[in-house]
Amino acid sequence: TDVELAGRLLAPSWPLETFIAVNPLGGFEDQPFDQALASAGELFGARGTLDEIAFRESHAAGRITDADLLGALREHDPGLLEAPDVDAADQRLGAAQILLADLLTGAPAPPPGRRALLRSELHEPRVAQTVDTLTAKWCAAFLDAGQAAWPMPGRERGFYDAWRSLAPLDRTLPAGAREQLGDLPETPEDAALDGLARLGIPAGSRRRYLQAHLTRLPGWAAHVRWRGEHGAGIDLIAFLAMRLAYEAALLEDEPGASAVDGPRSDAAIASAPERADHVARVLGAPHADLAALAALLERLPVTARTLVWLAAYEAHHRDALLSRLTAQPVPATAARHRAQLVCCIDARSEGLRRHLEGLGDYDTLGFAGFFAVAIRFQDLAGGASTALCPVLLEPRTAIAERPLAGTEALADRQLAGHHALAGAEDGFHAAKDDALAPFALAESAGWVAGPLAAGKTLLAGPYGSLRERLRRRATPPAPTALSVQTSFSAEERELFAEVALTMMGLTCGFGRLVLLCGHGSTTENNPYEAALDCGACGGNRGAPNARVAAAILNGDDVRAHLAGRGIEIPADTWFVAAEHDTATDRVAVLDRWLVPEGHRGELEQVELDLAVAGDRLSAERCADLPGAPRGMTPRAAARHTRTRSTDWAQVFPEWGLAGNAAFIVGPRSMTRGIDLRRRAFLHSYDAAVDLDGAALETILTAPLVVAQWINCQYYFSTVDPVVFGAGSKTIHNVVGGIGVLAGHGGDLQLGLPWQSLSDGERLIHEPMRLLAIVQAPLARIDAIVERNTVLQRLFGNGWVALAAREQHSDPWQRQTRDGWSSWSTPHEEIR
Numbered sequence: 156t157d158v159e160l161a162g163r164l165l166a167p168s169w170p171l172e173t174f175i176a177v178n179p180l181g182g183f184e185d186q187p188f189d190q191a192l193a194s195a196g197e198l199f200g201a202r203g204t205l206d207e208i209a210f211r212e213s214h215a216a217g218r219i220t221d222a223d224l225l226g227a228l229r230e231h232d233p234g235l236l237e238a239p240d241v242d243a244a245d246q247r248l249g250a251a252q253i254l255l256a257d258l259l260t261g262a263p264a265p266p267p268g269r270r271a272l273l274r275s276e277l278h279e280p281r282v283a284q285t286v287d288t289l290t291a292k293w294c295a296a297f298l299d300a301g302q303a304a305w306p307m308p309g310r311e312r313g314f315y316d317a318w319r320s321l322a323p324l325d326r327t328l329p330a331g332a333r334e335q336l337g338d339l340p341e342t343p344e345d346a347a348l349d350g351l352a353r354l355g356i357p358a359g360s361r362r363r364y365l366q367a368h369l370t371r372l373p374g375w376a377a378h379v380r381w382r383g384e385h386g387a388g389i390d391l392i393a394f395l396a397m398r399l400a401y402e403a404a405l406l407e408d409e410p411g412a413s414a415v416d417g418p419r420s421d422a423a424i425a426s427a428p429e430r431a432d433h434v435a436r437v438l439g440a441p442h443a444d445l446a447a448l449a450a451l452l453e454r455l456p457v458t459a460r461t462l463v464w465l466a467a468y469e470a471h472h473r474d475a476l477l478s479r480l481t482a483q484p485v486p487a488t489a490a491r492h493r494a495q496l497v498c499c500i501d502a503r504s505e506g507l508r509r510h511l512e513g514l515g516d517y518d519t520l521g522f523a524g525f526f527a528v529a530i531r532f533q534d535l536a537g538g539a540s541t542a543l544c545p546v547l548l549e550p551r552t553a554i555a556e557r558p559l560a561g562t563e564a565l566a567d568r569q570l571a572g573h574h575a576l577a578g579a580e581d582g583f584h585a586a587k588d589d590a591l592a593p594f595a596l597a598e599s600a601g602w603v604a605g606p607l608a609a610g611k612t613l614l615a616g617p618y619g620s621l622r623e624r625l626r627r628r629a630t631p632p633a634p635t636a637l638s639v640q641t642s643f644s645a646e647e648r649e650l651f652a653e654v655a656l657t658m659m660g661l662t663c664g665f666g667r668l669v670l671l672c673g674h675g676s677t678t679e680n681n682p683y684e685a686a687l688d689c690g691a692c693g694g695n696r697g698a699p700n701a702r703v704a705a706a707i708l709n710g711d712d713v714r715a716h717l718a719g720r721g722i723e724i725p726a727d728t729w730f731v732a733a734e735h736d737t738a739t740d741r742v743a744v745l746d747r748w749l750v751p752e753g754h755r756g757e758l759e760q761v762e763l764d765l766a767v768a769g770d771r772l773s774a775e776r777c778a779d780l781p782g783a784p785r786g787m788t789p790r791a792a793a794r795h796t797r798t799r800s801t802d803w804a805q806v807f808p809e810w811g812l813a814g815n816a817a818f819i820v821g822p823r824s825m826t827r828g829i830d831l832r833r834r835a836f837l838h839s840y841d842a843a844v845d846l847d848g849a850a851l852e853t854i855l856t857a858p859l860v861v862a863q864w865i866n867c868q869y870y871f872s873t874v875d876p877v878v879f880g881a882g883s884k885t886i887h888n889v890v891g892g893i894g895v896l897a898g899h900g901g902d903l904q905l906g907l908p909w910q911s912l913s914d915g916e917r918l919i920h921e922p923m924r925l926l927a928i929v930q931a932p933l934a935r936i937d938a939i940v941e942r943n944t945v946l947q948r949l950f951g952n953g954w955v956a957l958a959a960r961e962q963h964s965d966p967w968q969r970q971t972r973d974g975w976s977s978w979s980t981p982h983e984e985i986r
Contacts, residue, residue: 156392157361157362157365158347158365158391158392158395159391160362161362161365161366161369161391162369162376162380162391163182164182164183164194164198164366164369164370165182165369165373165376165377165380166178166179166180166181166182166377167377167378167380167381167384168374168377168378168380168381168894168903168905169378169381169546169694170300170378170381170892170893170894171682171683171685171889171892171893171894171895172685172694172892173685173693173694173695174683174685174686174694175546175685175690175693175694175864176686176690176812176861176864176865176867176868176869177864177867177868178863178864178867178868178871178954179373179377179867179868179871179879179905179906180192180195180867180871181864181867183195184948184949184952184954185948185952186952187952187953188924188952188953188954189459189462189953191203191952192204192462193458196267196268197267197269197270197271198269198270198271198366198367198370199269199370199373199878199879200266200267200268200269200370200878201267201871201875201878201879202266202267202874202875202878203267203461203871203874203875204461204462204464204465204874204922205461205464205465205468205873205874205922206263206266206461207258207261207263207264207460207461207464208263210461210464210465210467210468211259213468214259218468218471219464219467219468219471220467220471221255223467223468223470223471224255224258224463224464224467225251225255226466226467226470227463227464227465227466227467227470228251228254228455228463230466231455231459231462231463231466232454232455235250235254235454235455236250236251236254237250238250238451238454239447241253241443241444241447241448241451242443242444242447243435243438243440243442243443243444244440244442244443245442246440248438248440248443248448250451252438253434253438253448253451253452254451254452254455256434256437256438257430257433257434257452257455257460258460258463258464260433260434260437261425261430261433261434261457261460262425262430262433262457263457263460264423264424264457264458264460264461265423265424269367269370271363271364271366271367271370272367273286273364273367273368273371273402274354274355274402274406275402275405275406276367278406279405279406282402282405282406283371283402285401285405286371286398286401286402286405287371287372287901287902288900289325289397289401290372290375290394290397290398290401291372291375291896291900291901291902293307293314293318293322293397294375294378294379294389294394295890295891295893297310297314297317297318297388297389298378298382298387298389298891298893299890299891299892299893300891300892300893301891301892302889302890302891302892303891307321308320308321309321310388313388313389313393314388314389314393314394314397315342315343315346315389315393315396315397318393318397319336319339319346322336322397322400323336323337328404328405329405331404332401332404332405335400335403335404336400336401336404339400343392343393343395343396343397344392344396346396346397346399346400347392347395347396347399349399349400349403350396350398350399350400350402350403351364351399353403354399354402354403354406365395368395368398368399368402369391369395371398372901372902372903373878373902373905374894374902374903374904374905375394375902375903376391376394377903377905378893378894378903379391379393379394424457424458425457427449427450427452427453428445428449430448430449430452430457431443431445431446431448431449431452432445434448434452435448465923468921468923469923469924469926469956472816472921472923473817473926473956473958474978474979476816476817476831476835476926476928477928477958477967477978479829480819480825480826480829480928480967481966481967483824483825483826483827483828483829485824485963491664491666491667492516492517492518492664492666493515493516493517493666493668493757493760493761494517494518494666494667494668494669494670494757494761495517495518495519495520495661495665495666495668495669495670496508496511496517496518496519496520496669496670496672496765497519497520497521497522497526497659497661497669497670497671497672497839498519498520498521498522498524498672498674498735499521499522499523499524499672499673499674499689499691499697499735500521500522500523500524500691500818500836500837500838500858500862501524501674501689501690501737501812501836502812502814502815502833502834502835502836502837503674503735503737503809503811503812503833504521504672504674504735504837505831505833505834505835505837506772506775506776506833507735507740507742507765507768507769507772508521508837509830509831510767510768510769510771510772510775511764511765511768512827512828513768513771514764514767514768515764517764518664518666518823519823520659520660520661520823520839521659521836521837521838521839522655522658522659522838522839523545523691523838523857523858523861524673524674524689524690524691524692524697524700525543525544525545525689525691525692525697525700526655526671526673526697526700526701526703526704527651527654527655527658527704528544528552528651528700528703528704528707529543529544529545529548529549529550529551529552530542530543530544530550530552530553530554530642530699530700530703531543531550531552531553531554532553532554532555532556532699533553533554533555533556534556534699535556535557535558535569535570535633535635536570536573540553541693541695542693543692543693543695543697543699543700544691544692544693544700545690545691545693545857545861546693547857547860547861552642552643552647553638553642554637554638554639554642554699554703555637555638555642556635556636556637556638556699557635557636557637557638558633558634558635558636559633559634559635559636559748560636562633562634562635565631565633565634568630568631568633569630569631569632569633570630573630634746634748637699637702637703637706639703639706639707640710643707645712648707648710648712648713649712649713649716649717651704651707652707652708652713652716652717653716653717653720653722654850654853655704655708656708656717656722657722657844657845657850658840658845658850658853658854659838659839659840660822660839660840660841660844660845661839662721662722662841662844663722663723665724665725665728666728667725667727667728667729667754667757668728668729668731668754668757668758668761669708669728669729669730669731670730670731670732670733670744670761671701671704671705671708671730671731671732671733672701672733672734672735672742673689673692673696673697673698673699673700673701673732673733673734673735674688674689674696674697674734674735674736674737675687675688675689675695675696675697675698675734675735675736675737676688676736676737676738676800676808676809676811677736677738677739677800677801678738678800678805678808678809679800679801679802679803679805679808680803680804681808682887682889682895683881683884683907683908683911686811686907686911687737687738687808687809687811690861690864690865691858691861696734697734698732698734698745701732701733701734701745702732702745702746704730704732705730705731705732705746708724708730709729709730709749727753727754729750729751729754731744731745731746731747731750731758732744732745732746733745736800737809737811738796738799738800738808738809739769739773739793739796739797739800740769740770740772740773740776740793740796741766741769741797742762742765742766742769744758744762767789769793770789770790770792770793771789773789773792773793773795773796774787774788774789774792774793776792776796776809776810776833777792777795777796779810779914779919780796780799780807780809780810781807781914781915782807783795783799796809806884806885806908806910807910807914810911810919811907811911812865812869813869813911813912813919813920814832814833814834814919814920814921815834815835815836815862815865815866815869815920815925816834816835816866816921816923816925816926817831817834817835817836817925817926817927817928818835818836818838818858818859818862818863818925818926818927818928819835819836819837819838819928820838820840820851820854820855820859820927820928820929820930820931821839821840821928821929821930821931822839822840822841822930823837823839824963825928825930825963836858836862838854838858840854840929840930840931842930842931842932842935842961845931848931848935848938848939851929851931851935851936851939852939852943855927855929855936855939855940855943855946856939856943856945856946859927859949859955860945860949862925863925863949863954863955866924866925867954868906868907869907869911869912869920869922870922870923870924871906871922872906872907872911872912873912873913873918873920873922874922876906876909876912878905879905879906880904880905880906880907880908880909880912881895881897881904881905881906881907881908881909882897882904882908882909883897883908883909883910884908884909884910886898887904887908890903924953924954924955924956925954925955925956926955926956926957926958927950927955927956927957927958928958928959928967929957929958929959930959930960930961930962930963931959931961932961933959933961933968933975936957936959936970950970951972956969956970957969957970958970958978959975966978966979967979
């Protein structure tokens with residue numbers, strides 16, 4: 156249908172509690188990157204790159220060099236730099252000299268503007284604004300997740316039926332509009348067709364017109380698309396039916412020709428002769444052959460210059476990274492490591508791994524943080540279960556947490572404390588929301604709430620520590636067990652163990668301790684908390700997955716099966732679950748009561764070293780965190796990061812994945828000893844144990860795809876924070892547990908807040924497309940790409956770049972449409 160096809164331009168947007176990074180232009184991935192940006196500019200009015208002013212500032216700072224620009228120009232048009240020199244009387248101007256002058260000084264193109272417009276936008280802009288306001292109001296009412304005191308009547312019947320019965324009662328609308336709304340068809344499909352007909356939109360223009368409606372409020376539309384895919388009683392057909400009905404009812408003028416495209420802004424772009432005249436003056440060549448200059452400049456349209464800048468910006472970082480990886484020697488390996496730490500591929504884990512390896516004979520690996528166990532988890536408190544796996548998967552196994560035998564009384568005490576604290580908090584918030592109770596609450600509890608609020612604000616660190624001690628006293632931890640043996644069959648456990656160990660390349664050389672370290676983030680008053688948790692766990696913390704994986708790998712039956720498959724796990728090897736808090740850099744060991752007595756002394760030493768590594772990582776991170784004192788000792792930095800995580804006024808608790816730029820697949824020897832500044836996803840892989848390529852295929856079609864979503868979320872939130880980002884946290888309001896608004900109304904914010912991308916003065920995230928770096932046979936990579944459409948789109952259309960080599964000693968190769976070629980191509984010198 157037209158609605159389905161129109162809706163493909165939107166990537167679904169998850170609710171806040173499971174905020175998942177997505178490529179906001181995911182619907183355009185079947186197009187080359189440059190074409191997708193042009194389409195997005197027309198439909199959303201959004202920028203697709205940084206503007207030229209920002210790029211020129213990067214050039215002035217040395218972040219982009221002339222050589223980078225020349226390489227990008229050659230990539231844009233291989234023959235461009237070979238154009239004949241231009242005669243300028245007493246001198247001759249080379250193509251490189253001319254094009255660089257244009258890039259560095261030419262008048263920038265104007266920002267893009269939406270061209271797919273509504274009739275109301277063209278003729279009655281106030282009507283278009285009213286339709287948006289009403290859309291946001293009704294969507295918020297229907298989708299509310301319990302925040303509103305009074306739920307929308309009729310929600311159980313679905314959005315369209317509920318709205319259709321209530322809309323005619325809205326006294327803020329003109330009587331004529333209410334009358335029309337009272338006469339709507341019974342189905343949203345008929346209502347949408349009726350609205351299009353009344354607006355005079357012919358069949359050939361319907362899809363474009365529906366896209367114009369969807370891009371007026373892309374945040375709400377993207378979230379409605381997600382709800383529709385999850386059977387929530389609302390979908391894009393109902394959403395569009397409402398909007399079309401409002402527009403048709405409120406638009407007073409008679410429907411005319413369906414002019415749904417606004418004017419182009421091409422007139423504001425400098426012409427080739429104007430650019431030629433400017434370049435001649437900049438180069439001090441007033442007598443240059445302007446016609447020849449203009450002919451050369453026409454080959455680089457003004458609208459293409461930012462793409463050249465982007466390619467140069469990316470090349471500078473990529474060339475330097477690959478050069479460092481090329482020069483990296485293969486480190487010597489010990490007979491048996493003190494311990495092994497398997498972290499999530501998350502770029503934030505890179506720093507922890509690097510600092511731990513610097514403390515002694517530790518081996519670290521990277522693997523998707525759900526540890527290949529797609530589960531639905533119910534914790535000790537019961538209630539609804541949570542899906543802990545990538546959103547590309549549907550968990551089929553339910554895992555429940557239960558008290559360890561003999562500890563039921565301690566578990567009951569923990570649960571009682573938990574329920575008491577939750578009940579007190581719910582009661583306090585309910586009293587604040589009641590119509591009259593806040594007055595009594597202020598009289599009775601204000602003398603307590605006031606000092607507490609002051610303590611939370613002025614003494615965030617001590618307050619957080621005190622609250623945590625009180626929470627532990629009220630809810631003492633109880634030893635628990637997970638239903639691993641009963642929830643998974645023996646065959647499922649054996650398959651998981653073999654696949655997981657093969658994918659990460661850990662099939663021999665096991666230490667006595669192998670820590671499986673999931674991750675999460677602890678922050679206060681942060682609607683985007685889920686964005687800082689584990690994306691591989693569906694925007695949740697990864698501790699349960701680590702616990703399940705460790706329990707499976709410690710099973711005698713599983714080890715016996717693995718031995719028969721050639722994977723010998725020594726009898727004295729024990730897998731330990733752990734969790735890395737990325738806001739505080741602390742690593743907590745889980746289920747320590749399961750660790751054999753003979754391993755506990757070694758585990759204590761590992762914990763001490765993890766604490767030191769965490770302190771050093773905190774000191775490293777504090778160098779970039781706004782408001783953090785500079786030059787702190789590691790221990791002082793650790794205290795500072797803990798304080799930030801408990802500060803309810805902190806808008807910069809951590810940087811998350813800001814800076815991500817590469818996805819590296821290969822053995823740790825590729826990167827060990829290199830400071831990657833927490834900018835790379837690191838997935839362990841050993842091509843020698845993956846003879847059929849199945850492990851590599853899984854890595855490239857699952858973790859790489861998720862990493863590309865993350866990369867694009869950060870990229871587009873940075874280049875256009877208004878359309879694809881979330882603006883400033885300081886004016887955010889959470890609506891219905893669904894998402895955030897910038898201010899008191901309007902559209903749901905699609906992406907990341909500005910405080911996740913910038914410190915207010917400079918960008919922390921450098922918006923670049925992801926570079927995949929793989930050490931594996933090139934023929935194996937080609938075969939995998941050939942049979943996976945998603946990889947053909949990402950690599951073939953320029954959404955992700957691919958560099959690879961077969962062996963550690965081989966030079967890096969670049970994947971192109973014509974096959975593999977050497978990554979390093981010398982840049983032409985400026986003439």
